[in-house]
Amino acid sequence: MTDSLASIALTRIDGSADTLGAHxxxxxxxxxxxxxxxxxxxxxxxxxxxxxxxxxxxEVLGFPANDFGAQEPGTHEEIAQFCKVNYGVSFPLFAKADVTGPAKQPLYAALTQAIPEKQGPAAEMRERLTGFGITPTQDPEVLWNFEKFLIGRDGNVVARFAPGITPDDPALVSAVEAELAK
Incomplete structure (x- = not known):
């Protein structure tokens, strides 16, 4: 793992300390x-x-953020409960923090710097957001909820996927499998 990513302090949704280095x-x-x-x-x-x-x-690492349309208004306890009850989430969740703008958490500053442009249907998502009267962000900023960054075993950020790329999308699955094979 690159030293800069590995050493970024993170906080789990339960308040415990973590880093990417621990993964x-x-x-x-x-x-x-x-x-x-x-x-x-x-x-x-x-x-x-x-x-x-x-x-x-x-591992999937989930980072709740309320940056887009105030779509994550809950407390840490409410978010954790919602994820467990509605989706059976067992992967690690982290404390709610900004992923875009001047207050963005250091992890997201590093991720967006590592790969400034996302793969996938970002243009369509921007058009949809504009149609709803929302001014979308531009690269390198995170576009919306559920944008995905893939980090290889070596700690390098290897891919970035637009929010509309679902977890079962062949491009994402094949990128994950390619990294697991290394």
Whole structure:
């Protein structure tokens, strides 16, 4: 894992301390999540992917954020309960924090710097957001909830997927499998 990513202080949703370094040697899918978003059902796919690949050294790391349309208004306890009850989420969830703008958490500053542009249907999502009267962010900023960053076993950020790329999308699954094979 690159030293800069590995040493970034993180806080789990239960308040305990963590770092990406504690997950070194695993393939990581870092996702900003929200409970009241049209994309929230992706939790189901994220959990399924996590369950299918965890034994191979794969982890999903969920980072709740309220940056987009105030779609994650809950407390840490409410978020954790929602994820467990509605989607059976067992992958690690982290404390709610900004993923875009001037107050963005250091992890997301590093991720967006590592890969400034996302793969997938970002243009369509921007058009939809504009149609709803929302001014979308531009790269390198995170576009919306459920954007995904893939970190290889070596700690390098290797891919970035637009929010509309679902956890079962062949491009995402094949990228995860390629990293697990290394």
């Amino acid at each position: 070194a040697g695993n393939v990581l899918l870092v996702v900003n999540v929200a409970s009241q978003c049209g994309l929230t059902p992706q939790y189901e796919g994220l959990e399924a992917l996590y369950q299918a690949k965890a034994g191979d050294g794969f």
